[in-house]
Amino acid sequence: MKHILSISLGSSTRDKSVEKEILGERFLLERRGTDGNLRRFGLLLEQNDGKVDCLCIGGANIGLHWAGRFYPFRDIQRLAQRIQQTPVVDGAGLKNSLERETIGILQEQGVVDFTQANILIPCSTDRFGMTEAICALSSNYVLGDLMFNLGVPIALRSTRSVDLLARLLLPILGRLPFKWLYPTGSKQEEIRPKYGRYYQWAAVIAGDFPIIRRHLPHRLDGKIIITNTTTEQDVEILTSRGVRLLITTTPVLEGRSFATNVMEGVFLCLMGRDAGEASAAEYLAMAQQMGWAPTIRELNRGQGSSGVGGTPDND
Numbered sequence: 001m002k003h004i005l006s007i008s009l010g011s012s013t014r015d016k017s018v019e020k021e022i023l024g025e026r027f028l029l030e031r032r033g034t035d036g037n038l039r040r041f042g043l044l045l046e047q048n049d050g051k052v053d054c055l056c057i058g059g060a061n062i063g064l065h066w067a068g069r070f071y072p073f074r075d076i077q078r079l080a081q082r083i084q085q086t087p088v089v090d091g092a093g094l095k096n097s098l099e100r101e102t103i104g105i106l107q108e109q110g111v112v113d114f115t116q117a118n119i120l121i122p123c124s125t126d127r128f129g130m131t132e133a134i135c136a137l138s139s140n141y142v143l144g145d146l147m148f149n150l151g152v153p154i155a156l157r158s159t160r161s162v163d164l165l166a167r168l169l170l171p172i173l174g175r176l177p178f179k180w181l182y183p184t185g186s187k188q189e190e191i192r193p194k195y196g197r198y199y200q201w202a203a204v205i206a207g208d209f210p211i212i213r214r215h216l217p218h219r220l221d222g223k224i225i226i227t228n229t230t231t232e233q234d235v236e237i238l239t240s241r242g243v244r245l246l247i248t249t250t251p252v253l254e255g256r257s258f259a260t261n262v263m264e265g266v267f268l269c270l271m272g273r274d275a276g277e278a279s280a281a282e283y284l285a286m287a288q289q290m291g292w293a294p295t296i297r298e299l300n301r302g303q304g305s306s307g308v309g310g311t312p313d314n315d
Contacts (some may be wrong), residue, residue: 003051004265006031006258007044008058009184010210013233018253022291023270029056029253029262036177036297038184042079050085055267057090059188059210060178064125064170065092067163071170073178087268087275091260094250097283099260101128102226102249102294107137111247111296112204112224114138120202122148122211124162125170130206130226135159142202142312148193148211149181154311155198183210191237193217200290201312209234216241216314221300239299247297257295 001019004027008014012033020027034041045055063072063078080088106112114137122144124131135141143156145165155160173181183190194215199205205212206226213234221242228250230238238246248257267286271278 001026001028002053002266003028004030004054004056004262004269004271005048005052006056006058006262006265007035007041008060009036009038009041009178010059011035011186011188016231016258018258022266026269029258029266031258031262034185035243036179036187038075038079042082045079045088046082048086049083052086052103053131053269055083055086055088056259056261056265057075057088058259058261059184060090060182061092062088062090062125063174065096065128065165065204066125066166066170069166071166071174072222073174073179073181089261089264089268089275091262091264093278093283094260094264095127096129097280098263098287098292099127099228099249100133100249100280101284103130103133103137105294106247108227111245114139114204114224117203117224118142118201119204120144122205122207122214124156124159124207125166126211127207131159133208142184142198144195144198147198148214149200153195183214188213188214190214190244191216197312199223211285213237224250228257230257235297235299244301246297246299248297250295251292251299252295 003024008031010033012035015031015033017030048055060076061073062077063070071124076231106124109112114134119134119138119141121131124143124145143162146152146154150165171217188210191214199217204224207231209227213228222244225238228248230248250257250263267283271286
């Protein structure tokens with residue numbers, strides 16, 4: 001049995017363990033949260049080096065990919081570089097392949113018309129493949145990187161703006177403690193409504209779920225959420241707020257859509273490849289063998305969103 005272990009800086013209340021047969025191979029998919037404790041996070045990585053088939057960085061990124069450049073988070077990168085025997089992934093391979101492909105599939109199948117809908121992407125630099133695919137189809141989008149990550153109430157409305165800010169800010173931000181930039185530990189369980197006008201303006205909200213969840217308003221009637229890593233509790237929260245469709249880019253296993261980092265570990269084991277060796281085309285070819293497709297769940301019937309056209313003012 002292949003053991004895929006995700007060590008996460010997120011809350012331990014989201015832990016999950018599932019056994020699953022995929023393409024004739026038996027897998028144990030396991031997620032262990034460290035409640036934002038960076039020291040424990042690093043210790044668990046080192047303790048499991050050579051003992052599992054793939055180590056996955058959860059609740060964090062080794063770095064961000066944007067416009068062909070890589071911007072490392074130094075504290076996460078240092079810990080990942082200590083691992084000598086076991087492949088280490090953070091989900092970037094699937095963000096550049098499955099998440100990008102998901103947008104094209106939804107457009108082609110008529111599930112979402114990205115050319116017409118207003119779209120909110122709370123953190124574009126975290127979901128670079130998804131963002132590039134959406135922005136190639138749409139001109140009605142807001143990129144919330146400054147708002148949702150830095151608390152600066154300025155909406156970005158072009159990838160060029162992100163290009164300029166990435167070159168200027170990401171080399172600096174990458175040297176800061178990761179917890180300053182992304183919700184870790186119990187902060188992933190907190191919901192503090194904010195930037196409500198952008199949530200309400202959008203028909204589609206796409207990206208990393210802990211970031212989307214962080215500032216959820218009380219009502220999201222008729223909205224479409226495109227994300228991954230949702231638990232049964234997350235689904236209940238979205239249902240109670242009126243979300244119409246929940247679309248996850250990774251398969252739902254026993255009520256849970258595992259993170260891209262976990263599923264990337266599965267893909268690498270099936271391909272017999274090491275971290276960083278597989279191309280986007282190879283990930284997609286493996287996904288086709290697995291019969292992969294985005295998971296589309298209707299949470300509330302008979303609702304529509306008015307999120308078409310118009311531009312929200314900055315907060």
